[in-house]
Amino acid sequence: MNIQFDKIHKSHLFAVVVGAFCLPVWAESGLDQQNQQQFPSQYNSWLATSEQTEKQDLLAAYPASIILWAGSSFAKEYNSPRGHHFAVADVSHILRTGVSVEQGKKGLSASCWTCKTPDAPRLMQKMGVEGFSAANFTDLGPEIKSVVYCSDCHVNGSEKLALPRPHAQNAMAKIKLPFDKQTTSMQGAQVCGQCHVTYYFQPEASNKVNIPWIFGSTADDIEKYYDTRRFYEWIHPISQTPILKARHPEFEHWSRSKHAAQGVTCITCHMPPAKDDKGNDFTNHKVGNALASFDDTCAACHSSKKAITASLERDKQQIDAKAREVEGLLVKAHFEAKAAWDGGATWALMNDPIMGIRHSQWRWDFAMASHGLYAHNPEEGHALLDKAIEQVTLSRTLLALILKQVGVDKVDYPDISTKEKAHAVIGFDKDGAQKAKDDFIKQQVDKHWQPVALHGYEQ
Template sequence: SKDYGTPRGHMNAVEDIIHTLRTGAPMTDEEGPQPATCWTCKSPDVPRMMDSVGVAEFYNKTWAHWGHEIVNPIGCADCHNAETMDLQISRPALIEGYESMGLNIQESTHQDMRSLACAQCHVEYYFTPEGKYLIFPWHNGMTMEGAEQYYDSIQFADYTHALSKAPIIKAQHPDYEIFKTGIHAQRGVSCADCHMPYTSEGGIKYSSHHVRSPLASMNNTCQVCHRETEEDLRNSVYERQRSANQIRNLVEKELSTAHLEAQFAWEKGATEAQMKDALQLIRQSQWRWDYAVASHGGSFHSPVEFQRILSLSLDRAHKARFEISKVLAELGYTGDVPLPDISTKAKAQKYIGLDMEIERSNKQYFQETVVPKWLKTAKNNNRLVSLK
């Protein structure tokens, strides 16, 4: 990864996607590594543009193409009907995701909507190779295995790993899917119940829109239902995180080693036929690892499912390494595979050929030259509601 920043909340959504190295430094409207689809969850300007130009036409542009239009951060209109303030779904991908399961999202209850408003964005997704259309892979249900089965059925890969040559599925953030397998969701608790707890002011009861961890106000969240002390409840959460991290750390060591050993096998003259089974196992391991670690709060939302997925990832990584060892033996190599020092993020980035100084320099120049033009155009067109 070029960078991976700390989450800063909805108010910073537009600012953060502009600043991240992952969107590159496009100097014109037609340049850049990312499609316009990447804007989908960042702003209420997105539904406006979809209504204006069409959903498919919105997606099928470069990210930079709409830079002067997508300027306001996540706000009321993303989740609420502007006339009635009722909860609504403003992103077509969620509606289409429900339809792919044979369900009608219009039949959802109000309590369902208190989670589905979040599920517009806090989910796993992919872009079609042609047109970059946004799809939720729920055709076989909302499970990790269901999504994998769908991706395999269409022979989809987000990219081919530069070292191992494994066809990788890049998980995004299947927060809603993992949450749905946990005890809170099974008991009818919604995302908003914990992340937007009810508060009262002037005799009026409403959901707090300071969206944050429930641990920040446990008297209004956990302790509404649970009678344990804050310390006990907090430690319960931390214990789930510690247990998950133990498995995650093992997976990351084994999986990264599998990629490096696969690279070594290729260098020794391995054929595609010899590497087929190992690469499929690497694909499966990485998908399971990423599905877990890319989620927000998964180790608490559904600790059993979270650790199950990581354990399966560890199993696939071990099996991949075993398959690679057999390939190396066929090639006459039976010693230990020499591994590079990738003990830090900087060392790993250097090993795979990322020049971070150039990346950061290009991004800074983009922010200083292109972004001000976007904002000026937006302001002149009365698109900019507010600036922080």
């Protein structure tokens, strides 16, 4: 990763250095009240993230994803992100995080709390990083008192930027961008990048969060890391492929973008400078779409909102169309691999096509798990998806030869045109899972968890 920040936009630099405190509405400590009083505009703009209520069911929109993620919790429920104010409540209620497990049993790792709340770094200091990650997600639910706010980004009580999460500190050191050695501009990007970044749970370290940047942060570099250590997140139940999962790699894509080369960061576009009722400048913490604040974000470089909107829409349509093509090819490849296994194929025959599926799906996921790829780095998005098409096409060519060799002349491709049909294909009982989740919410979350876990879900 090679980032040159020799051109810094004034609006960007201003947005970074102005004190920015976003505190939980339920906070009662003296310091929180002091911060709220000292930075009321930042606080109130953060509260406005509660207005960002729209949530799209992405499995309903793209049911092929259910097949690609079969065998993982991502196939249960997957939605578009909402405002920061919903971070704790949404992760508490989503089907992916499940329900409580019996005492002494291992459930979902508490690492899933890592980027949702400043209570995560607090608990890591108290329990140790591995002690925290070894705990069950639901067991620590009652400990989560607040959602993303000031101490996630700043030294508490000051405007000084901070990087409180150990996995982010370690990752920036790996790519030779240690936080304390960076400009304020780059520190601002890293503050966002501590969470808007891909990661995995490190199995040999009690499932602690780790960013796989030993060789670098590109899809190729991360794939090399995973392949070298023979890592996989789950074995696909249809094709028997050892699957990799990407998680919102916005920092990685941005770091290689034209915007990054010009010193334009997440803060420049998504947290622009604003004025309060008295004309005082402050940083807007209603993190949102850059075009909504075109004059304060984009106008320094782009003269026409209409032109940039058209360009973004074109890139989005092209990338989306290419992504749907990859999904269709991968779905067929998974079922062709199943047919080959059922026909008696051996690992000696199947290794190459299975690895082709693994690598193709990794690149598709590395592109599509990134929110706003078409704006952040469309060039990389196209390159990832083009390579994914090449890899899965080769995999299917090899599978066709294997199917012929083992005497299989017909492959059944089930109807997955809707979310419900795709769930039926993988044997997921959505109604049963939802009932179990609803019971858990009623008996545990509503009664024993903090109000932050109910924000937006109050009855």
